[in-house]
Amino acid sequence: MSSERYHQHFTVSWDQLHRDVRQLSHQLIERDFKGIIAIARGGLIPAALIARELNVRLIDTVCIKSYDYKDQGGLEVLKGMDHDGEGWLLVDDLVDTGKTARAVREMLPKAHFVTIYAKPEGRPLVDQYLTEVGQNCWIQFPWDMGVAYVEPLVDQVKK
Ligand SMILES: O=P(O)(O)OC[C@H]1O[C@H](OP(=O)(O)OP(=O)(O)O)[C@H](O)[C@@H]1O
Numbered sequence: 802m803s804s805e806r807y808h809q810h811f812t813v814s815w816d817q818l819h820r821d822v823r824q825l826s827h828q829l830i831e832r833d834f835k836g837i838i839a840i841a842r843g844g845l846i847p848a849a850l851i852a853r854e855l856n857v858r859l860i861d862t863v864c865i866k867s868y869d870y871k872d873q874g875g876l877e878v879l880k881g882m883d884h885d886g887e888g889w890l891l892v893d894d895l896v897d898t899g900k901t902a903r904a905v906r907e908m909l910p911k912a913h914f915v916t917i918y919a920k921p922e923g924r925p926l927v928d929q930y931l932t933e934v935g936q937n938c939w940i941q942f943p944w945d946m947g948v949a950y951v952e953p954l955v956d957q958v959k960k
């Protein structure tokens with residue numbers, strides 16, 4: 802699938818991400834998990850923040866690659882898991898088409914699967930998410946961005 806499907810951007814700052822992950826963590830407080838499985842790489846930072854809030858120390862990963870920036874390619878599973886996920890919390894940053902989620906669900910059918918952000922196509926595949934964004938929206942995470950100088954408006958316009 803090509804990057805042309807994305808017509809809008811939803812930019813998430815570190816502060817916003819931290820607030821969102823804390824809010825999702827709140828919704829998970831009554832549950833007891835054996836540990837957390839992060840879907841690397843996008844799930845790593847949310848998983849670390851959730852682990853801190855829920856005081857979970859046992860963390861594992863499944864490693865999957867699906868996209869090269871905005872271009873979706875074939876799914877590559879670099880590291881799987883040797884159990885069915887029972888009692889584990891499974892964390893990813895987002896679900897988009899649901900291709901990654903579907904593969905991980907097959908691998909870990911009994912895990913409780915959460916993402917911070919969810920788009921409509923992938924939403925039915927997760928057990929819980931915090932915020933829904935449009936299917937045509939590209940979520941820009943703080944780890945993919947940097948702070949850059951912006952020219953004053955007069956220079957941009959009058960040049
Ligand atoms: O629902 P889908 O259409 O499958 O897309 C969602 C997946 O895409 C991104 O991962 P990506 O493959 O870009 O790798 P990364 O986590 O290393 O950034 C994101 O972190 C999700 O895991």
Ligand SMILES: Nc1nc2[nH]cnc2c(=O)[nH]1
Nearest residue numbers: 868897938939940941942
């Ligand atoms: N950063 C980022 N990665 C993705 N992978 C699939 N969809 C997205 C998205 O909206 N943002």
Ligand SMILES: [Mg+2]
Nearest residue numbers: 841842843844
């Ligand atoms: Mg990912």
